[in-house]
Amino acid sequence: MILTVTPNPSLDRTYELPGLVRGAVLRAAADRVDPGGKGVNVSRAVAAAGHRTVAVAPLGGPEGALLARLLGEHGIEAAGVEIAGSTRVNITLVEPDGTLTKVNATGPGITAAEAESLLEAVRARSAAADWIACCGSLPRGLPPQWYAELVARSHRAGARIALDTSGRALTAALREHPDVIKPNAQELAEAVGRPLATVGDAVEAAAELRERGAGSVLASLGADGQLLVEASGTYFGSTCVESVRSNVGAGDASLAGFLAAGGAGPAALAAAVAHGAAAVQLPGSVMPTPADIDLPAVVTTSDVPLDRALTEPAP
Known part of the structure; x- marks a missing residue:
């Protein structure tokens, strides 16, 4: 079982447009609403692959109730923590050439009591988890050290932690030695x-x-592929994607594939690359099923293309 923690979940509404024109009244060719947030997306990908998953998240207002219902429809147990604020709604506009315009809401603030309830919800379910995936930005009210506290408590309970966050939250959490960062x-x-x-x-x-x-680093290099650096060695994997329909949640699908395949080694990296590649060819934040997966080859340390220039250099 993979337990996910999403401190700032969302409802993700996606509209496919014939074109994006500022100031115009636009009619969507298609639209959909999905449960969102990075950890929620990991749970959705895990469930789509046929594995058990539990999603811990703060849920508030009618938006939170709808999110919990949608999770159940995806076969995911929602371990919701009730909060006073309302769950945020994010908007994605998709153009025919795959260009995305995203509007992400800030989300509700979290009180100290609600933050502690989130930690307790994770503790109560951690014994049954093979992995705990902690994902996404921290909402208002949670300090940068909150993930570090979660990693420390989970390690004391004997759980393995995969962390997908950035900035000060990542820097603080490194001191508590997360097993995987992404x-x-x-x-x-x-x-x-x-x-x-x-x-x-x-x-x-x-x-x-x-x-x-960090115990190991699973790094997404965008169109160039993915990199895994761990104690056993360095591995690199990439695959060809003919067309990109939406990259929303693709990184989360990659992490789900990686953890579901064991969370270590070249086979897990191949699963990560395959899940990410499959996800970008699906609409909105739809997660791939086993039928969508085509495992790529992975190269080991001696063959990693160290001199290859990144298509989009990181600043």
């Missing part, structure tokens, strides 16, 4: 304080984060 190229560059222009730069940055406390 930055993208920009977040990786931000964490080490320097630009990344090549795959080799990303490898060096990932190694630095391991020295600072």
Whole structure:
């Protein structure tokens, strides 16, 4: 079972448009609403792959009630913590060429009592979890150290932690040694304080984060592929995607594939790459099923293309 923690979940509304024109009245060719937030998306991908998952998240207002209902429809147990504020609603506009325009709401503030209730909800369910995936930005009211506290408590309970966050929250959590962290190229560059222009730069940055406390680093390099740096070695994987329909939740699908495949080694990296590639070819934040997965080849340390320039260098 994979337990996910999403401190700032959302309802994700996606509209597919024939074109985006500022100031115009636009009619959507298609629209959908999905339960959202990075950890929620991980749970959705895990459930789509046929595994058990529980989603811990603060839920408030009618939006929170709808989110809980949608999770149940996806076969996910919602361990909701009731909050006074209302769950946020995010908007994604998709153009025919795959261009996305996203409007992400800030979300409700979390009180100290609600924050402690979230930690207690994780503790109550952690014994049954193979992995705990803690994902996303922290909402108003939670300090940057909140993830660090969650990692520390979960480790004391014997759980393995995968962390997907950035900025001060990531820096603080590294001191508590999360088992896996999952930055993208920009977040990786931000964490080490320097630009990344090549795959080799990303490898060096990932190694630095391991020295600072991460057990292993699963780094998404966008269209260039994914990188895994862990105690057993360095691995790189990529695959060809013919067309991108939506990249919403693709990184979350990658993390789900990685954890469901064991959370370590080249086979888990191949699953991560395959899940991410499948997700970008689906509408909105739809998560891939096993029928969508095509496992790519993964190269080991000696063959990692260190000199390859990144398509989108991280600042």
